Amino acid sequence: xxxxxxxxxxxxxxxxxxxxxxxxxxxxxxxxxxxxxxxxxxxxxxxxxxxxxxxxxxxxxxxxxxxxxxxxxxxxxxxxxxxxxxxxxxxxxxxxxxxxxxxxxxxxxxxxxxxxxxxxxxxxxxxxxxxxxxxxxxxxxxxxxxxxxxxxxxxxxxxxxxxxxxxxxxxxxxxxxxxxxxxxxxxxxxxxxxxxxxxxxxxxxxxxxxxxxxxxxxxxxxxxxxxxxxxxxxxxxxxxxxxxxxxxxxxxxxxxxxxxxxxxxxxxxxxxxxxxxxxxxxxxxxxxxxxxxxxxxxxxxxxxxxxxxxxxxxxxxxxxxxxxx
Amino acid sequence: xxxxxxxxxxxxxxxxxxxxxxxxxxxxxxxxxxxxxxxxxxxxxxxxxxxxxxxxxxxxxxxxxxxxxxxxxxxxxxxxxxxxxxxxxxxxxxxxxxxxxxxxxxxxxxxxxxxxxxxxxxxxxxxxxxxxxxxxxxxxxxxxxxxxxxxxxxxxxxxxxxxxxxxxxxxxxxxxxxxxxxxxxxxxxxxxxxxxxxxxxxxxxxxxxxxxxxxxxxxxxxxxxxxxxxxxxxxxxxxxxxxxxxxxxxxxxxxxxxxxxxxxxxxxxxxxxxxxxxxxxxxxxxxxxxxxxxxxxxxxxxxxxxxxxxxxxxxxxxxxxxxxxxx
Numbered sequence: 001x002x003x004x005x006x007x008x009x010x011x012x013x014x015x016x017x018x019x020x021x022x023x024x025x026x027x028x029x030x031x032x033x034x035x036x037x038x039x040x041x042x043x044x045x046x047x048x049x050x051x052x053x054x055x056x057x058x059x060x061x062x063x064x065x066x067x068x069x070x071x072x073x074x075x076x077x078x079x080x081x082x083x084x085x086x087x088x089x090x091x092x093x094x095x096x097x098x099x100x101x102x103x104x105x106x107x108x109x110x111x112x113x114x115x116x117x118x119x120x121x122x123x124x125x126x127x128x129x130x131x132x133x134x135x136x137x138x139x140x141x142x143x144x145x146x147x148x149x150x151x152x153x154x155x156x157x158x159x160x161x162x163x164x165x166x167x168x169x170x171x172x173x174x175x176x177x178x179x180x181x182x183x184x185x186x187x188x189x190x191x192x193x194x195x196x197x198x199x200x201x202x203x204x205x206x207x208x209x210x211x212x213x214x215x216x217x218x219x220x221x222x223x224x225x226x227x228x229x230x231x232x233x234x235x236x237x238x239x240x241x242x243x244x245x246x247x248x249x250x251x252x253x254x255x256x257x258x259x260x261x262x263x264x265x266x267x268x269x270x271x272x273x274x275x276x277x278x279x280x281x282x283x284x285x286x287x288x289x290x291x292x293x294x295x296x297x298x299x300x301x302x303x304x305x306x307x308x309x310x311x312x313x314x315x316x317x318x319x320x321x322x323x324x325x
Numbered sequence: 326x327x328x329x330x331x332x333x334x335x336x337x338x339x340x341x342x343x344x345x346x347x348x349x350x351x352x353x354x355x356x357x358x359x360x361x362x363x364x365x366x367x368x369x370x371x372x373x374x375x376x377x378x379x380x381x382x383x384x385x386x387x388x389x390x391x392x393x394x395x396x397x398x399x400x401x402x403x404x405x406x407x408x409x410x411x412x413x414x415x416x417x418x419x420x421x422x423x424x425x426x427x428x429x430x431x432x433x434x435x436x437x438x439x440x441x442x443x444x445x446x447x448x449x450x451x452x453x454x455x456x457x458x459x460x461x462x463x464x465x466x467x468x469x470x471x472x473x474x475x476x477x478x479x480x481x482x483x484x485x486x487x488x489x490x491x492x493x494x495x496x497x498x499x500x501x502x503x504x505x506x507x508x509x510x511x512x513x514x515x516x517x518x519x520x521x522x523x524x525x526x527x528x529x530x531x532x533x534x535x536x537x538x539x540x541x542x543x544x545x546x547x548x549x550x551x552x553x554x555x556x557x558x559x560x561x562x563x564x565x566x567x568x569x570x571x572x573x574x575x576x577x578x579x580x581x582x583x584x585x586x587x588x589x590x591x592x593x594x595x596x597x598x599x600x601x602x603x604x605x606x607x608x609x610x611x612x613x614x615x616x617x618x619x620x621x622x623x624x625x626x627x628x629x630x631x632x633x634x635x636x637x638x639x640x641x642x643x644x645x646x647x648x649x650x651x652x
Contacts (some may be wrong), residue, residue: 025458051458057488062447062481069465072436073386077451090476096441097448106420141641165456165643193645219395268402295452 001182007149010040010116010172011185012157014078016187018048021076024162025052025322027063028116028287037082037117038177060086064093066112068167070100076162077113083132084119084171086232091136094136111167114158118172120211120261121293121309126300131292132210132260134238135267137169138190146173149213151181153236155214156190164192172299173210177254195242199254201231204319205249207272210309216259221265221313230319238268246272247280254285259319264292289319329537331602334501337379337536338593340357341371343622344395345590346612346619347404351394351411354623361413362424367392368566369534372589374399376378376539376561377466380547386434386456386465388449390498392565393438393468406456408622414629421632443473446495447481448453453491453556464550466494471583473504474517483524483556490555495521497558498533500565533561534589563601565591573593 017024025048027039032055035042038063045053056063060081069076079085094115101109106149112313120310134145144166148154162167173246198213206216213234220230231249235241250256256276260269273288294308335550348366355364360419367374370392378399381387385463389396396413398404410417415422418430419437429437438451439445449467456463473479474497497517499522502507509515521528533541540560546557563581568574585591597603638647 054643056486057481059481060483061478063451064483065445065447065478066454066485067446069450070455070458072448073455073459075455092441092444093447096444097439103426103640104419104423105429105431105437106422106636108429109436110643112643136505141647144642166645198624200368203452287464308564310607 001174001184003180004151004183005178005180006148006151006172007039007177009155009198010158011042011044013155013162014041015044015047017159017162017257018044018052019189022075023076024078025075026078026080027054027080029056029057029058029065031055031080036080038174040116040172055268060090061086061093064090064113064115067115067140068093068098068101068111071111071113072109078162079113079115081115081117083129084117085128086115087133087136091256094137094143094167094169096139104144109167112165114168114170116206118169118173118174118177119171120175120306121298122175122211124300124302125298127297130298130305134171134263135262138239138268138271142167142235143239143314144168144193145171146236147173147209147235149176149210149234149239151179151183151198153190154266156188157192157236159187160189160192160274163189171210175211190236193237193240193242195233195235195237195245197231197245198234199230199232201229201253203253204255204257204322205231205233205246205253206257206259206315206319207235207246207267209238210261212259212261212315215310215312215315218312219319222312223316223319228319228323233241241268241272242278243275246276250280251274251283254283255322256284257289257291257315257322259291259315259318261293261309263295264290265295267292285289286322286324289322298323331441333379334537334602337375337540338397338597338608339615340375340399340611341536341590341593342377342615342620343399344371344374346361346615347374347395347398350623351408354387354412360411360626361437363512364425365391366567367395368496369498369583369589370565371395372536372539372593373496373533373561373563375469375536377496379540380543381466383433384451384461385465386449386463388436388445388465389438389452390468390470391428391438391442392470392498394425396468397428397430397435400430400435402430402435404619405420405622405625408626409629412626412629413631414626414627415632416625420636422636437488443469443476445479446476446478449493450482450486452487453486453493457491457531462549462551464494465494466496468498470516471499471501471508474512474520474561479520483521483526485557486556487524487526493556495556495558496548497541497560498563499560500563502575502611516560518558518560526556526558528558528560530560530562533563534587534592535582536589536593542652546607560631
């Protein structure tokens with residue numbers, strides 16, 4: 001099996017789907033000849049041409065709107081918003097159109113779009129190039145949020161997302177773009193709405209996603225030497241997230257740490273913590289702990305940024321806290 | 326100007342009356358508390374709607390604006406299903422889930438209005454792009470008011486429609502005011518065609534209360550788009566009867582001019598009579614026939630049941646029920 005980066009894995013998924021299905025096309029800023037800011041669409045322009053790998057101006061509302069409109073008449077657009085931080089400029093299009101056309105017209109239309117965007121901090125991107133945006137969309141019925149943490153899942157989830165009939169916000173963490181992993185050639189799918197236990201354990205459950213999955217795995221590895229057995233769950237789909245896998249795990253371990261890079265208040269971590277408390281309270285041996293980004297914007301200077309974002313050490317602290325250590 | 330047959334002229338006239346009677350019945354029922362929510366009516370703008378409806382073909386798309394109830398049935402949906410939708414009933418075209426601002430009918434390529442003014446201009450761009458990529462010769466018409474010229478989507482959609490030569494028919498119903506703010510007070514121009522010209526989109530401004538002028542301008546626009554030449558922009562100068570929520574705020578002489586002297590149905594009626602196309606009695610008979618038709622739709626809506634409660638959670642996602650994953 002080939003060992004490739006997440007960027008290459010997503011690129012393969014796009015190329016496969018475009019070759020297989022004429023309805024699939026890409027649009028976004030500088031995604032054509034240049035191949036996108038991070039190279040995710042590199043080579044697709046040469047292979048499929050400018051009609052299907054469509055450069056746009058800096059018009060995010062039009063990017064999403066054109067995707068939704070064309071999807072309503074049968075196309076399968078994959079739109080790119082260069083940085084997730086820019087998504088406020090097309091928020092209305094996502095929340096009020098993409099996510100609602102199926103419902104408000106009672107099923108007459110659907111909007112099968114994939115909206116790819118690069119998110120996440122840790123590299124000095126500053127307040128407008130570093131954010132995790134899933135929290136901005138947790139309250140949007142009709143929208144699906146997908147967030148891979150490995151090259152294998154990135155490719156499989158992208159293929160599934162393009163084939164799915166719902167509007168999908170596909171979050172690509174910048175810290176994972178150059179990460180390598182084994183990825184099969186050809187087409188395969190990874191199911192939506194199914195979390196994955198990426199490390200089994202019996203003492204505590206860590207529920208997380210994207211870059212923080214790797215922080216959690218590193219923390220679990222270090223704690224193993226101290227005799228602590230940590231189970232790590234990668235959510236993969238953040239909305240609607242997989243309640244069953246999380247609750248079954250917490251029922252076994254009795255302890256839960258929720259790790260999310262976004263600000264702590266009102267986000268994904270809050271929802272997971274609330275559901276565990278509602279549904280698995282009788283299994284809990286300790287209150288749920290949340291290890292999240294601080295409730296601040298993201299500062300530019302690296303030591304300041306490191307301070308506010310969760311990392312391996314803070315995940316370890318959270319695990320030790322729920323263990324009473 | 327291309328000739329128009331007597332039958333076509335009479336059909337345009339009849340549909341102006343259908344819009345008028347529909348809106349008047351709707352306003353009456355709204356005031357009786359039978360129509361929930363908010364209501365924006367298109368009285369005074371009947372000629373624009375009739376002109377658009379008689380230009381579009383079934384395979385063309387329409388994005389009607391908030392004062393376009395008339396277009397909803399003129400595009401081909403049975404009027405009783407539109408009325409029932411506005412009453413929030415099970416028999417409505419969207420099962421009562423959309424209402425006045427969200428009535429779509431996929432079977433006639435009506436993509437629905439939008440509660441956020443102008444937001445759907447980029448959706449129309451997408452429909453046009455999709456059809457163009459599929460090799461279809463359909464156009465997507467999007468109806469917008471003058472207030473929409475302030476929205477980013479207005480400018481983003483026009484720019485990209487021009488760049489992509491997308492088959493979008495922009496029809497701007499300029500009735501002079503956003504809710505209370507006049508066009509000139511809040512935009513760099515009172516003539517919204519100026520914006521289209523800046524984006525290198527062919528554009529025409531026409532008297533939207535003159536049915537023949539409005540119809541012919543719209544026809545020319547559609548012919549341009551159907552010839553594969555890209556988007557076109559039509560600005561109808563018109564005036565709405567409905568004042569603000571609290572009442573009339575416009576100068577008395579302006580109200581008098583548009584309601585009495587430059588009123589679209591009165592003008593068309595006089596012209597039809599003058600040209601000897603129909604007698605005044607025949608024209609009055611049309612009004613009565615239309616009234617009976619519309620009142621039949623109102624009765625149907627009122628007699629229709631409320632939606633099944635299961636509809637509240639239906640069609641949130643394609644292929645998944647909400648309950649199955651929410652514990």
